[in-house]
Amino acid sequence: MTFIPLRNIGSGGIVTDQDPYDLELTQFPNGNNVSFHDGRIGKTLGHTVNQSLSFQPTHVQGWRFEGSDTVVIGSLQKLYRYDGGSVTNVTKTSDATNYSNSPRWQSEQLGTAMMFNNGAQVPQYMLPTGARFADLPAWPSGVITHCLKPYKSFLIMAGYESGSTKHPYTVRWSDEYEPTGVPQDYNIGSTTNLAGENVLSGNNGALVDQLTLNNSQIIYAERGVFAMDFIGAPLVFSFRELFSDDGILNRGAVASFPNGHLVVGNNDIYVHDGNQKQSIVDKRVRKTFFNAVADKRSVFCQTLNEKSEIWICYADSDAADSQTANRALVYNWSQNAFTFIDLPNVRALTLSEKLDASGGYDDATQTWAETSEYWSSVSASLDASALSLFGAGYGANKLYLMNDSHGAAGSNINAYLEATKLDLDTVLGTATNTIKQINGIYPQIEGQGTLNISVGVSSSPQDGVTWKATKTYNIESDNKIDVRASGRYFALRIESTSDQNYWRLTGLDIDIKEVASR
Template structure:
């Protein structure tokens, strides 16, 4: 008899027909029948940002070289190909972001564009610039930026004419992000530039994405989403409500994956295709997330995509996170339609692309063969490899390539002799795991109103079993493991290992 690891769905009651668990830690769904480990963070960068990472972006030049840009409250940094250290590439005088504000980035051709509240739009041309500079004297300031078709579009803007406009979007001249004509001018119409205030009670703009499955883009508000449709001259873009009252209170939670944008709504997790949103967390993680996240630090909630493992991840601060620096990571496997959870201390996560090194170019990293943070055959040194990265609380770039984090998972709960009104007496279990050092505890209770009492942890013996002694009507297993493994499935109850005992 196999007791599988239950799906991570802490919103459901412990005894449920779906076979769900509230206790899965440092495990992500790997296959439809197994769970895989979560790697710990292994520091990569040889230096650190000067303070908390408030935004980051991967950029790729025409030669397929990979760059990483990151921003703090007062600086912008570049991690260039062939380097492990960040370089300060701020414009002269630096920046001063108000508390709670973040950087937003986009790439247009060879140009990396960065925006933040009360800062002039910043521009860095790959293989040309040595530092960021103001993009254009006529461009507005903005909180959010994206690329839609042949345009750079910004949202939640400020300029000398219109002042602060939290419901306004503006876009540049077609195929020219350095040109932002005067609003209402003939030049603006000729170059297909423009702007639009999207009035209503949907609150402030919280983010913009481009090129979705059923729209050319989307503007996310606090309490609504508007579809962006390219219409050509004279209107250029049309903006149409798509989601009624639903939006996002977490600007950095918006994560684009191909034709979809995943985000955290005010009542849970969703996937938006440019027309409608589909709930992905209802009856599973929505209520637990909103009860655990520290709502005073929603600006620190950050989403990212791990395409290799088919995961969308959200890093967030729990109510017990010191200073609101995130300590929790929830992940959705879109192929398996399953959730996982990990304990991760980091201030930002990002889908990173490794830059590539030869044995000769490793000298430029500042490491020696004795001090390399990763083995020579690690994917970190292979150019173009996608890895999940994070900025640690000490502001250094790290990858999830360290040893597996200690993992815990509960199986489904079993009522082996419920129809007979009897209890079950369990003597031994066999953990279904292909590595590591597992232990098994059995949770016991006789009434659904009771919390389970767990037996002492039993280590695996030479027969591959974890002997236990458990006597109860309802039984579940808790597996804890350290060390490397690939698949964790649950526990097997060998033939003859459970007997009927007792009565109602």
């Protein structure tokens, strides 16, 4: 018998835009609810219900302040603060106050203060010791903006309206402010402050979003990208066009990662460093992603630095609400690879400190490989305050704790990887037209629980797969899948359907031989 070792299985992630027979052995053409753990692909983590709510959450934002870590939750008309034990109405003035309809809040932590903006009213702010939100002080009368973010010691508007006059191509900024406070002056007509504005080229469409990159503020328009740099008085900022061949699909569809931004454009997903941009989805998942998006308003991004991931969240045709994400395309920048996961219909995600007294790895009584939080976002260091990922469950009125279990709030997670056209010719050194026979597979799988493993065969690239009987594989006690199958192409499917098991695939040893040549 001849054993062929296959290593780095799945290290290239999921590639759906190419024919299965054109893929590398490191890539899978199909898969769901899988992600990378220390460079190895396996079942993703699930979520739990952290708090049931009496309202539909449309937004959530972590508020990190020593001794007072909380999250702020936005609804259509109110704001709430959650400390891990109770949910408190912190809407301005009184519990009875209602904001204008706010289907998607925009929020930022300004030093120690929290800011929420619904794009229809005066932005709200609150200090950590405050009891309620209030209007930002000195906010210019009649001005609203959909995108307000800090840069250096200024608050920046990317487009705004003043009364009935729209300024979709204008960047406007406040006077300088102290990092522990909020701006006190936005008067662009004054000669005694640094507040001002600049109109950018309208050729790239309306301004949509902004995000800091190194020392620049990157301004994203519908069809282009600009850089904004601080140069001091009297001009205060300089502006330059970076790209005019693509912009951003939706506010929130950009995320930071080391030395760059990932951006969901109109027909591409690209990364850039402030100078050069590059598509990361072409010939991999671009067609699949853009064909699946049901509503561009559902698209937003969330960075998870601990896992080297950016979640590109979106709603597909199966979503309960077209503006609420039920799926995520996950980009792992360490692997430069993609996977797909299901989401529990969330309007927003946020990172925050842990809101309970549970300990970190130093409190564990089991080894890291044995703990039920294996491969979770819990820190493997002695730091017991690793960041948690929270999700605003719009349809279910829940605040979810993501990456917190092996199930979906008590329900099973269907996780699988499937390859349908493995010819193995490159490792065997034979031509594609040879008939190979597999007599057994020795999976290298870490984890706990049982898997369903299926092997199939086909004779040509266009033929359907003939699957053999599915085998149940116990990760902790089994070491081999007995199978006898012959064909030019082989197929392999690894699947789990539990809320308890976890696994990651590290390699395969295949008992295979050439039996005929045609």
